[in-house]
Amino acid sequence: MINLSATPGTGVTDATERTEAGTDPPPGAAGRDPGDADTVVELAAVTRTYEGGATVDALSDVSLSLPEGSYTAVMGPSGSGKSTLLNLVGGLDTPTAGTVRLDGQDLAALSEAERARVRGRTVGFVFQTFNLMPRLTAVENVALPLVFQEWPRADRRERAEELLADVGLGDRLDHQPTELSGGQRQRVAIARALAADPALLLADEPTGNVDTETGERIMDLFEELHEAGNTILLVTHERHIAEHADRIVHFRDGEIEGVETVVETGDGDSEGSGAGTETEDA
């Protein structure tokens, strides 16, 4: 059971009304010192502009940091910059201005090939549509990131089998995605995201394509991963999904509208009295 102090059950909260109440569970909110060894992701004044017919600021002047072991949810309506954030943090895109540091590395300073290496080694992606390779089996899908990391074949297979067993698919190793249910596919995708033991898990609406019950099981899995020490950044537009995280960052129009801390009750995880929130800019 999850309890959220500020405006439980509703969506977006007015940022200006929020104040940061607890400093406890996740050590560090947005805007921590760069270069901190315990910071996995560090966005400093990041702006991403798309040149089209009109210039659009998908993100403007966003600063955010994800400490190691933190579980952060990003919420916001579509077009608020959530996906852009994910692409930047995941090394798929580079900012127009500002810096994105992943595991201490400035992603914009890396070559395309080096960024690909970072994506494979430091980031694990989980997508709404699973994005499994259609002609590869479950175990081959999970091993795919390791292929690009030049792991020997036997080691890849062993690691993939382990991970699939961990997510409860030890009996579906050689099934193709079409032979798996939506929930199973998403678990394969999660196992794949974990293959290279990345510093950061990025999840983009991971429950968006599965039914509610399956979605809850997926979220339980993320909970376990969080407890195991993984750093997670979860993008969603569903509040009850976001509430699984320690912290919810609200985006609107490319800017951070507010940050709220989620306090869980009935769970030994955190003991803060309530929670709240607060903000960077006004």
Added chain:
Amino acid sequence: MDAAETLRISVRSLRAHRLRAALTVIGIVIGIAAVVTFATFGASLKADVVSEIEGSSANEIYLVASEADEGGFGGAGQPVFTEYDLGQLRDIEGVQRVVPRGIVPVSAIGHGDQTIARSQVTATNATAFATATFEEGRSFRNGEREAVVNRPAARLFDGNLSAGDRLTVTRASGDRENVTVVGIVNGTGGQLPFSSFSDQPRVFLPADPFYQSVVESPNAVGNQFVYPQVTVVTDPGDTTATKERVRGYFAGDRSDAALLVPDGYAVSAQTNDDLVDRIERIVTRLTRFVTGIAVIALVVGAVGIANIMLVSVTERTREIGIMKAVGARSRDVMQLFLAEAVLLGALGAVLGVPLGVAGGWVATRYAEIPLTLAPGWAALAVVVGVLVGVVAGLYPAWRAARVDPIDALRYE
């Protein structure tokens, strides 16, 4: 990523579209098979022609005065070789025999009550025939009214001619000459190399007394017989050096032939090897031309690969995005698509080579020549198949590598 995994994934991708892959491969198979068929047929043709020419006459030099740009094998040539020249040639080191050949125009040859129309018989001398070519009898003696015929000529007459039979040769002028057949040579005896293509009937007479072409020799005194063709038989193993000495004799103005040869004509001295080289060159050129046409089929096949690979890149945009999101570099993606194209090309080549050899076999059976394989071409065909795959796959693979993962993951 390692090569084995690249191959495994590529094979998987191709298998997912078996029919499409098969049709694309067929394009390459046809191209490679066409090239190999024509190359095999060309090689067989060359081998056959060369084996026809390469006989026992490796130590013969053929002299003829022909148009300067014809290289010495065109037509009967101009009559320029005098008795004086023949004498000089006999004195050249390495020369065994000098056999002149002239034409005696005739209208008919008769035996008993049978008369056969002929336009010419050959005038030569007694040393014209190698002993081994005699099936029967002996050579004629110079100055005697004797004749040697070849087997095809002997067969022209009822009951075949044999030594001792009498022939009546009617000259073009109408005069009749009675001669006695003293020898029968086999089909190739005493002939120019080309003659063996067709086993034409031939009748040989001694130049003395039947040959009538004479010219005033520039070097000697008085009129001499003058011949359009001379065969110099050399010591075995010394043919090349002797050929150079013979050429040297005709190079200056020392020889009658050099003085008698008309403007625009030149005396050439060629050996069988020269002739073989020349024919090989002609056949090779012809083969290359036809093979070049077959290469067009290969180019069409390559376009097929490029086309299907481009379709594949578009279809698999999302997969490319996935691979890039999980750490594939552009070069990994490029490698994957290139491997697919190369697989298609190589598969086409591997299947096309045996099909081409089979095609070559059919063609040689049809042309009734023995099959000669051209293994170099087959190996080259496989290399070409791979290269075709690389070339055809390069642009699609480059397109694949450049796919933006963000767009690709959004792509439906």
